[in-house]
Amino acid sequence: MRINKWLSAMGICSRREADRLIAxxxxxxxxxxxSLGxxxxxxxxxxxxxxxxxxxxxxREKPKEVLLAYYKPRGVICTTGEKDRGKNVIEDIQYPxxxxPIGRLDKDSEGLLLLTNQGELVNQINKSRSEKEKEYIVTVEEDITKHFLREMSEGVYLKELERTTKPCIVFQEENIPVxxxxxxxxxxxxxxxxxxxxxxCATLGYTVKRLKRVRIMNLTVDGLKPGEYREIRKEELGLK
Structure with a gap:
């Protein structure tokens, strides 16, 4: 078995993270x-x-399979490398x-984050043919215009990444104060x-004040407060 697959199967880290650690x-x-591979x-x-x-x-025996839904608070870091500063998600949860984590949320963002020790589940999510939707509520410092919403939804060219983002769904809630x-x-x-x-947002002249992820695929952050987590089944994500 390749070393990255073994580390993933043993709940140490994902295959991608294993390759990074090896490198x-x-x-x-x-x-x-x-060495890689x-x-x-x-x-x-x-x-x-x-x-x-x-x-x-x-x-080494394969560990008990774990999958958690966690509300990452603002200020908590997703990575656990020695160069990182501040509390990370593992320290915050203190799970036995x-x-x-599956994926990331930057330090200043909050909301739903998945954590696991199942490397194959990470691969299943990443290789899923279905669209892996992630929904966010974003608060900006400037007044929003219809032009801004249309440009966000159609895709924005990011110069620093030299690519245009995929078209996406952008909308405002009607049942909240004006x-x-x-x-x-x-x-x-x-x-x-x-x-x-x-x-x-920055490319279009807007500054993000607050960013909260509220949904990953079929799973929402509802019922969780910042810093809380619960054990879930992969079926809750819409996976078999």
Whole structure:
């Protein structure tokens, strides 16, 4: 089995994260730096950041499968690398099993985040042929115009990424106070570029004041307060 697949199956991290850790020289196999795509049996002595996660000829048992829906508060970081500053999601949740986030929300954003130790579930979500919708409520500092909503929905060219975002659904709620509605909108994306919504708004001359993710696929953040989480089944996401 390839080392990234083993790390994923054992609930250490996703395959993508495993490849990143290997490239950064943070994974060792039998005392030597791991290489991308390296094959292992699972009985090797494996280290992550100098800590033993497998060894002494014993096969590590696959952990209990975990999938959590978590309301990430503002100020909490999704990544867990040593260069990050501030509290990260793992420290905030303090879950008894090793878990890691599926996707990201930047430090200044809040809302629904999924965490798991099921690498194959991450792959299933990423490879799903269905549109993986993510819905956000965005509050900006400037008054919203119909022109702004139309440009957001049709796609915005992001110079720094050298690409145009996919067309998406953008709308305003009707049953909220006018003073609130004039600076708040919903956006439903099917892609996840780095700081995409903030970049889109900035390109059109708007500044994001608050960004909250309220839905991932079929799952909403309803019932959760900032910092709270609950265990869920993948069927709640619309997956079999």
């Amino acid at each position: 950064e020289g943070k994974i060792k196999i039998n005392g030597k730096l791991a 390296q094959e292992i049996s699972g009985e090797e002595e494996i280290e992550l950041d100098g800590k033993h996660i497998s060894g002494e000829g014993e096969k 099993e090793r878990i890691y 003073t609130q509605r004039k600076r708040q909108f919903h956006i439903i994306l099917t892609e996840g570029l780095n700081r995409q919504i903030r970049r889109m």
